[in-house]
Amino acid sequence: MALFTITTESYVNQPPSQVGDGSATTQYSTTYTFTVDDFTTLTVPQYADPEGDTAANLRVTSLPSTGELQYNSIPVTLNQVISFTDISNGLFTYVPDNSTTTQYVDTFNFEIADSGSGQFVG
Numbered sequence: 278m279a280l281f282t283i284t285t286e287s288y289v290n291q292p293p294s295q296v297g298d299g300s301a302t303t304q305y306s307t308t309y310t311f312t313v314d315d316f317t318t319l320t321v322p323q324y325a326d327p328e329g330d331t332a333a334n335l336r337v338t339s340l341p342s343t344g345e346l347q348y349n350s351i352p353v354t355l356n357q358v359i360s361f362t363d364i365s366n367g368l369f370t371y372v373p374d375n376s377t378t379t380q381y382v383d384t385f386n387f388e389i390a391d392s393g394s395g396q397f398v399g
Contacts, residue, residue: 293332295325296389301371305378309371313361316389329394335359335369338399339386342365344373346385 297320303309317324319333324332336358337346346353349368353359359369371383388399 290330290391290393291327291388292343292394293324293330293398294324295322296320296398297324299324303371303373306373306375308373310367311364311369311371313365315363316361316387324389326393328391328393329349330391332361332389333392333395334361334390334397335364336388336390336399337385338388338396339384341371341383341385343377343381343383344371346370347372 278364291315296316299315299320301311301315316335326332336356337353338356340346340353340355347370348357348359348363352369353369363369373383374381386399388397390397
């Protein structure tokens with residue numbers, strides 16, 4: 278008698294399927310406090326995850342060239358991971374360079390990991 282074996286693989290939680298670009302404006306010498314929405318619902322395209330998992334962590338993959346990102350009032354380092362819980366608690370900020378009195382645009386890159394897979398996508 279022959280035997281046929283069927284193996285069903287376990288489900289693998291998928292990483293976020295969309296992480297979009299965001300933007301904000303702040304006044305001269307005014308610190309900007311990031312919100313969760315700045316990295317999820319206010320981005321283009323909006324944050325999306327195949328399973329509907331929430332954003333869990335943000336990783337900073339490049340730093341601004343003029344102002345400074347801070348986490349809990351301490352300068353952020355390259356590849357630093359910041360939880361979205363801490364972002365919602367107002368601990369992630371952008372401090373403009375007050376020695377520059379003309380308007381300027383500053384940028385930084387980031388990736389997001391979801392609460393299910395924990396994999397960063399940016």
